[in-house]
Amino acid sequence: MNDINQLVEMLATDATPVRPAASPFMLSFKLMAAATAYLAVSLAISGLRPDLMEKLHTSWFAAEIALLILIFASTSISIALLGFPDLHQNPGATYAPVAVFMVFLAVIFFAWNADTPPAPLPMHSFQCTLGIMMVSILPAIWTFYALRQYASTHQRLAGSIALLSSFSVGALWLRLHELNDSVIHLIQWHYLPMLVFGIIGIGLGKILLKW
Amino acid sequence: MRKSLEGDQLAYANLLRETARLLRPFLSKRLSFESEIDDLLQEILISIHKARHTYDGKRPYTPWVYAIAKFRLQDYLRAHYADQLRHSVELSELENILHEDVTESTLSYESISGEIQKLPEKQAVILQLIHQEGYTAKEVAAKLGMNESAVKVAAHRAYKVLRKKLEQS
Numbered sequence: 001m002n003d004i005n006q007l008v009e010m011l012a013t014d015a016t017p018v019r020p021a022a023s024p025f026m027l028s029f030k031l032m033a034a035a036t037a038y039l040a041v042s043l044a045i046s047g048l049r050p051d052l053m054e055k056l057h058t059s060w061f062a063a064e065i066a067l068l069i070l071i072f073a074s075t076s077i078s079i080a081l082l083g084f085p086d087l088h089q090n091p092g093a094t095y096a097p098v099a100v101f102m103v104f105l106a107v108i109f110f111a112w113n114a115d116t117p118p119a120p121l122p123m124h125s126f127q128c129t130l131g132i133m134m135v136s137i138l139p140a141i142w143t144f145y146a147l148r149q150y151a152s153t154h155q156r157l158a159g160s161i162a163l164l165s166s167f168s169v170g171a172l173w174l175r176l177h178e179l180n181d182s183v184i185h186l187i188q189w190h191y192l193p194m195l196v197f198g199i200i201g202i203g204l205g206k207i208l209l210k211w
Numbered sequence: 212m213r214k215s216l217e218g219d220q221l222a223y224a225n226l227l228r229e230t231a232r233l234l235r236p237f238l239s240k241r242l243s244f245e246s247e248i249d250d251l252l253q254e255i256l257i258s259i260h261k262a263r264h265t266y267d268g269k270r271p272y273t274p275w276v277y278a279i280a281k282f283r284l285q286d287y288l289r290a291h292y293a294d295q296l297r298h299s300v301e302l303s304e305l306e307n308i309l310h311e312d313v314t315e316s317t318l319s320y321e322s323i324s325g326e327i328q329k330l331p332e333k334q335a336v337i338l339q340l341i342h343q344e345g346y347t348a349k350e351v352a353a354k355l356g357m358n359e360s361a362v363k364v365a366a367h368r369a370y371k372v373l374r375k376k377l378e379q380s
Contacts, residue, residue: 003249003253004231004249004252004253004256005228007253007256007257008224008227008228008231008256009224011223011224011227011256011257011260012220012221012223012224012227013220014260015215015218015219015220015223015260016218017216017217017218018216018218018263018264019264020216020264020265020266020267020268021264021265023267083265084265084267084275085262085265085275085278085279085282086270086274086275086277086278087278088267088270089270089271089274089275150262150265151258151261151262151265151279153278153279153281153282211258211261211262
């Protein structure tokens with residue numbers, strides 16, 4: 001008990017005024033704004049796929065892009081909430097990406113079924129994963145950096161969602177850039193690796209988000 | 212907490228003391244030893260101090276505090292069980308010992324009964340039944356509703372702890 005009292009005295013002496021952390025909505029807004037700007041620059045450098053406007057009129061492609069944007073938005077909000085020990089007392093929004101991801105998987109499944117005759121497989125394979133990875137590194141770094149300024153009590157989940165969010169930026173970039181419609185290729189080299197990186201994020205979160 | 216964030220040291224000290232009072236029963240229900248509770252309580256208070264910038268004054272304080280307390284408790288228990296696992300006896304190591312008669316000992320029960328009472332309850336009961344009342348491991352197993360190997364393992368662990376304590380003293 002004496003130790004506790006001593007510690008309390010010590011901590012109280014150290015209690016200089018502290019600026020409260022930005023609200024989760026401000027943090028998620030900042031993350032989304034930075035990623036949007038980054039995506040715009042990346043697309044400006046790499047170029048948009050030539051048939052983009054035409055493709056946006058096909059329902060499965062439009063749904064896929066819309067859901068990728070939704071994944072990115074929901075993961076950004078989730079990350080911001082996960083930065084707070086008590087999830088800012090809003091657990092519902094924290095787990096929203098799970099539901100969005102389920103819908104996304106369903107859309108991909110239906111798009112796969114509707115892909116008759118199947119679109120031809122492109123000549124390349126793992127290069128897509130590498131491309132997504134390269135584009136996702138920067139968003140991953142700034143997301144983890146932002147999270148480290150907070151105090152997450154869900155480090156594994158936060159790490160996983162952070163990588164999913166970053167990779168959704170990379171996946172969105174490649175989908176808007178690459179002239180390819182093979183659903184099998186998309187599953188194999190775009191979205192499965194995204195899931196794998198989500199799993200890697202669990203371990204990364206545990207290491208990088210310690211406080 | 213809002214006053215504390217503005218740098219009011221007295222308010223902050225009071226808040227931490229109240230928090231410690233609030234959390235002690237919560238930890239007491241989950242941990243057995245007073246020293247463990249004190250250690251963890253200190254760790255939680257330090258975590259509260261480190262994370263105080265994430266407290267939003269517009270929301271209740273207790274869910275925020277409990278979130279940190281639960282987080283640190285889980286961390287502590289994870290480390291504790293991992294440590295126990297590291298120091299546990301491998302079953303393969305026990306194979307030779309199990310053949311030995313665990314009821315044999317060169318020390319009398321009475322001479323070390325003080326140390327035995329400090330053991331976990333089950334281990335103490337097993338040693339008491341074996342050494343004071345003269346039951347065999349098989350009989351103890353039947354009496355306590357355990358299997359014979361589990362009784363021998365528990366007795367072996369108790370001997371190990373006792374040996375360590377007697378060597379130190």
